[in-house]
Amino acid sequence: MRHGLVIINTGNGKGKSTAAFGTLLRAWGRGLRVCVVQFIKAETGNWGEIQAARKLNIEWHSLGDGFTWLSKDLAKSAEKARHAWTLAQEKIASGAYDLIVLDEMTYTFHEKWIDVNDVVAWLKEHKPPELHLIITGRDAPDALIGFADLVTEMREIKHPLARGIKAQPGIEF
């Protein structure tokens, strides 16, 4: 029996977004209709996953303004995040997908660009029952965790940066 899951990948460790992309790959492998909306990363970043999506012809919207701590215009960053949510709402309500990933969305709640209670209320009304949804990002708010079916915390046990090893292309970005 198909039951659209609301899945949250949160925590301070690695693997929140990559687990979403791995699930996307698995779903895509089975011929499911998939789509990604990224709330922080910008298209211009040309990240490994964006390059992969282009090669695979997977629908992938990187609508963010880059990392919030590097933003020079937070009003513009907020506007971009709200635009990403508007597009995500269209995609979710359309019924045209089996799996949608909302990558790094939780940061928009922390920045108060989007209200998590509004998002949960909207999803309760508009998410098709069969649609799987994955939301990633640190510190998922309780309202979102309460609404979700499957929540995993990625906990950092050991990180190479502590030993002075820099982020590796193709692995960490």
Add this chain to the structure above:
Amino acid sequence: MRHGLVIINTGNGKGKSTAAFGTLLRAWGRGLRVCVVQFIKAETGNWGEIQAARKLNIEWHSLGDGFTWLSKDLAKSAEKARHAWTLAQEKIASGAYDLIVLDEMTYTFHEKWIDVNDVVAWLKEHKPPELHLIITGRDAPDALIGFADLVTEMREIKHPLARGIKAQPGIEF
């Protein structure tokens, strides 16, 4: 500066293998040379990720005998796991890859099919310094965690099975 990372995804939660596959997708997107060896899953399982790998022409070896708790012949399962490690050793030592995933390998340590100390000793001698390696599975042994650069614990916070929702194709397999 390229530094081949040894990455462990462990814990009782979802996302250990999918985070490895998402990283693989990211690396593949950047044109890195990637390969997967699965120690438990069998080729005949026709899992979503195996179907995706076929479509992408990614080198993917599913050499396991299926889930250990379903095995009718544990000696054969052990033999298959050891064969998978032999193949993994060839791939690792070859220098022909940038990223190799050893999926669900930790179970072979718990079953005592492969000795984790032998694996760590062999890797110390034979893993090319630039090769990234991801090993997944529950209860990663301390010897492996001590050797690794990056360790993440995937912790289950909430699981749909607790509410009677069965595993969903394309999402959980």
